[in-house]
Amino acid sequence: MTAKRSDLKRQLLEQARKRTTPRATSSAAAPSQGNDSSNPVPERFTRFDAHPGYQQLAMLRQGAEQLGLKDPFFKVHEGIAGATSVIQGQPCINFASYNYLGYSGDPRVNQAACEAVTRYGSSVSASRVVSGERPIHRELEHAIAKAYQVDDAVAFVSGHATNVSTLGYLLGPKDLVLHDEYIHNSSLVGAQLSGAKRMSFSHNDPDALDALLSRHRHQFERVIVVIEGLYSMDGDIPDLPRFIELKKRHQVWLMVDEAHSFGVMGDNGLGLHEYFAIDPRDVDIWMGTMSKTLSGCGGYIAGTKALVETLRYFAPGFLYSVGMPAQVAAPSLKVLALMQQEPERVEKLHSISRYFLQQAKKHGMDTGHSIGAAVVPIIVGSSPLAAHLSHTLLEQYHINVQPILYPAVPEKSARLRFFLAYDHTQAHIDQTLEALAKLLAQAQS
Numbered sequence: 001m002t003a004k005r006s007d008l009k010r011q012l013l014e015q016a017r018k019r020t021t022p023r024a025t026s027s028a029a030a031p032s033q034g035n036d037s038s039n040p041v042p043e044r045f046t047r048f049d050a051h052p053g054y055q056q057l058a059m060l061r062q063g064a065e066q067l068g069l070k071d072p073f074f075k076v077h078e079g080i081a082g083a084t085s086v087i088q089g090q091p092c093i094n095f096a097s098y099n100y101l102g103y104s105g106d107p108r109v110n111q112a113a114c115e116a117v118t119r120y121g122s123s124v125s126a127s128r129v130v131s132g133e134r135p136i137h138r139e140l141e142h143a144i145a146k147a148y149q150v151d152d153a154v155a156f157v158s159g160h161a162t163n164v165s166t167l168g169y170l171l172g173p174k175d176l177v178l179h180d181e182y183i184h185n186s187s188l189v190g191a192q193l194s195g196a197k198r199m200s201f202s203h204n205d206p207d208a209l210d211a212l213l214s215r216h217r218h219q220f221e222r223v224i225v226v227i228e229g230l231y232s233m234d235g236d237i238p239d240l241p242r243f244i245e246l247k248k249r250h251q252v253w254l255m256v257d258e259a260h261s262f263g264v265m266g267d268n269g270l271g272l273h274e275y276f277a278i279d280p281r282d283v284d285i286w287m288g289t290m291s292k293t294l295s296g297c298g299g300y301i302a303g304t305k306a307l308v309e310t311l312r313y314f315a316p317g318f319l320y321s322v323g324m325p326a327q328v329a330a331p332s333l334k335v336l337a338l339m340q341q342e343p344e345r346v347e348k349l350h351s352i353s354r355y356f357l358q359q360a361k362k363h364g365m366d367t368g369h370s371i372g373a374a375v376v377p378i379i380v381g382s383s384p385l386a387a388h389l390s391h392t393l394l395e396q397y398h399i400n401v402q403p404i405l406y407p408a409v410p411e412k413s414a415r416l417r418f419f420l421a422y423d424h425t426q427a428h429i430d431q432t433l434e435a436l437a438k439l440l441a442q443a444q445s
Helices: 002-020 052-066 107-120 128-132 135-148 159-170 185-194 206-219 240-250 272-276 305-314 326-341 344-362 383-397 426-444
Strands: 084-087 090-094 152-156 176-180 197-201 223-228 253-257 285-289 299-303 375-379 402-404 415-419
Touching (some): 090 426, 107 326, 135 152, 152 159, 159 185, 159 285, 159 305, 176 185, 176 206, 206 240, 223 240, 240 272, 299 305, 344 375, 344 426, 383 402, 383 415, 383 426
Parallel strands (some): 223 253, 253 285
Antiparallel strands (some): 084 090, 375 415, 402 415
């Protein structure tokens, strides 16, 4: 059945490509105003529906329709999205949100947001450098710095812009960015913006990084190594002590993106430095986001005073952007306090994550390299199959999990990606994996 589905997909995409590719402008076509009539501009350069991105989207949508599938993206959650949610009026088990410790929607966190918007208004109405600074901004940054045991932190209004602006500003044409091959798009865009040379190394392979540094370090001025604390596609982590050893030996900067690992790794959820019991100051740049465990929005950089002050005054994504609204900063500040008071939430998250991983393996499912910490993929090896499974789980079993399709991952690595939360139950897990096992068996028959 899988082979037939793959053949159908190829046929549909080819048909869609023929139908959606714009015809070349003929010599008799009327020229664009102000253009030399003997050299008209082809339509593919003037029409948005001829843009390669839209062409790809149209083909994928048409193929999905022919397979009887709905677009798996932009599902509307009609309330708080945690371990459960409501989609299209139907309650469901939810594995597609980053609400790891369940603080988004917590009444205490909501109240903090309400108090902040009442006191400061719905917008700070300016860049923080100009006149948008509010006391809650520095309170949040000091709390983040305390969690990392470093000098200071700076909060950006966007998590993606945090990496783009930090790497884009700190590095230049004479520098080198070395990154894990699975690094997030925001780091790639930041590296490209900087103008620095960029090289990737094999996923979680410090030996490959060592070889690149030995070969190229002397050719550049500043060199930065960028890794993640918990990889959101695979649910695995780096050997941080080994990367620290390499960064010291080769005299480079080390940046760790903790978008998914803060709030998840370590006994108290303080991230990779707590998990490995290392000195946080051995990492030059700690990055994280407020949109996941911290239940707000935006990103942060934590480290030395010199690093933070440089970014605060010169990083374009901070300098030229409006400051974070107070009602967005307040929930993250509140969650940082609650995490200290309620470490049992982290332990429950660890326990249910391990249970999911163990039970998935008992069913013979391919969980890749996941360590069982909040993120567990089920690799099915086919984009059409992953989309079909996601669709059927929601429609028939009221279970919401997102498919990860080519080109986000190689076709043979297409998967369902499960995000666990502390308030998932063993019953949620058992029900989900039994349904998935049944659908996989049907697909293979």
